[in-house]
Amino acid sequence: MTTNSLYSDLQCVECGKSHDIHTIHTLCENPDCKAILSAHYNFSANTLTKEELKHRPATLWRYKEFLPILNEEHIVNLGEGFTPIVLIQNLAQYTNGKTVLLKDESFNPTGSFKARGMALAVSKAKELGVKECITPTAGNAGGALAAYSARAGLKAHIYMPKLTPDAFKIEARLLGAEVIEIDGNIADCGKLVNVLAAERAWFDVSTLKEPFRLEGKKTMGYEIAEQLDWELPDVILYPTGGGTGIVGIWKAFGELEKLGWIGSKRPRMVAVQSDSCNGIHTAFQNKAERSEYKDNGFTVANGLRVPKPYADKVILQVLRQSNGNSVSVSDAHILAALHELSSHEGFLPAPEGAALWHAYKELSASGWIQNGERVLLLSTGSAYKYFDNIRAPHEEINEFFI
Numbered sequence: 001m002t003t004n005s006l007y008s009d010l011q012c013v014e015c016g017k018s019h020d021i022h023t024i025h026t027l028c029e030n031p032d033c034k035a036i037l038s039a040h041y042n043f044s045a046n047t048l049t050k051e052e053l054k055h056r057p058a059t060l061w062r063y064k065e066f067l068p069i070l071n072e073e074h075i076v077n078l079g080e081g082f083t084p085i086v087l088i089q090n091l092a093q094y095t096n097g098k099t100v101l102l103k104d105e106s107f108n109p110t111g112s113f114k115a116r117g118m119a120l121a122v123s124k125a126k127e128l129g130v131k132e133c134i135t136p137t138a139g140n141a142g143g144a145l146a147a148y149s150a151r152a153g154l155k156a157h158i159y160m161p162k163l164t165p166d167a168f169k170i171e172a173r174l175l176g177a178e179v180i181e182i183d184g185n186i187a188d189c190g191k192l193v194n195v196l197a198a199e200r201a202w203f204d205v206s207t208l209k210e211p212f213r214l215e216g217k218k219t220m221g222y223e224i225a226e227q228l229d230w231e232l233p234d235v236i237l238y239p240t241g242g243g244t245g246i247v248g249i250w251k252a253f254g255e256l257e258k259l260g261w262i263g264s265k266r267p268r269m270v271a272v273q274s275d276s277c278n279g280i281h282t283a284f285q286n287k288a289e290r291s292e293y294k295d296n297g298f299t300v301a302n303g304l305r306v307p308k309p310y311a312d313k314v315i316l317q318v319l320r321q322s323n324g325n326s327v328s329v330s331d332a333h334i335l336a337a338l339h340e341l342s343s344h345e346g347f348l349p350a351p352e353g354a355a356l357w358h359a360y361k362e363l364s365a366s367g368w369i370q371n372g373e374r375v376l377l378l379s380t381g382s383a384y385k386y387f388d389n390i391r392a393p394h395e396e397i398n399e400f401f402i
């Protein structure tokens, strides 16, 4: 049965070349280009109304008309999406005069928003006849790929830095994936994946080198709009590693405007990074068009250890177009923020999400976020898989937990 998807074209973001939507693709096939591909939809043919949407199941598949899967049979669904948005209510000394909301992505299958991207990537891979997938991962993408592959009957091959907490390795192996541990960072894993994908003809689902993880992540933007009754917040803070979330949410807002469901007002988008890998932050502050490779080693926020995002140029464009900002946060501040949010509000955010709370406090103290504004923290995952990091024997870290 058809999904009534309005998916109509797969276009290169740089050269505009169209790609056949019925065959499998990674990057632009123009050899001089190799840029990111982006899914397009025939929004003018939409007949779904906001009212009908209200009666749909509470998963990201409620937006199936605006997602690329063409046949219902190929949807791989573990209940992903439609995560709650919760008010920060007890830390009033920091939130007075503002409304600070947290979208809690720990509710997703495998405990992070990576489920959204992998649900779409694996469903589409299944639709196009793929049998084996491969990805480098800082942890959460591996677990999510393993879960959706298990469900879809595909084989997953996962390349993970050795330093990743055990929970991520155990999770992916339980879910039936092959997990290879690499003595290096995610960029080193990425290089190996590149070679193996070509050699074995395994489908490479690396961040933004595959077009549909972005489509899964964009559903966060649809949900923010729908859950806030089609009034977007003034500011969105997002923990930026590879950047699919920030690019996806921005894409969603553009699509919702085409649908006539929101106007032209946009939130100011803030990329929050770890001091370990803050190439986007540095490039944004220096008004550069692209980021430089940057890796200062271990961070408790594994997902933010991305030395050079493939989509750096697009991420920086979103920050500029939205009059946004960037913040870089130390591990000590990330852990203090995590403890503060957990002990006062009852959340257990992954360190990546906790970094947003510190960044919010900085931007609020400096006046960049003003009284009367509504702020959304996109808390991307759960702390449970990170307990090895959180107990790491670093003096400056442990002092927050005595």
Ligand SMILES: *Cc1c(COP(=O)(O)O)cnc(C)c1O
Pocket: 112, 114, 140, 141, 207, 239, 240, 241, 242, 243, 244, 245, 246, 303, 304, 350, 352, 353, 380, 381, 382
């Ligand atoms: C992967 C990951 C990120 C970074 O997400 P991008 O969309 O690649 O920037 C942030 N938080 C968590 C928990 C992650 O797993």
Ligand SMILES: [Zn+2]
Pocket: 012, 013, 014, 015, 016, 017, 028, 029, 030, 033, 034, 035
């Ligand atoms: Zn191109």
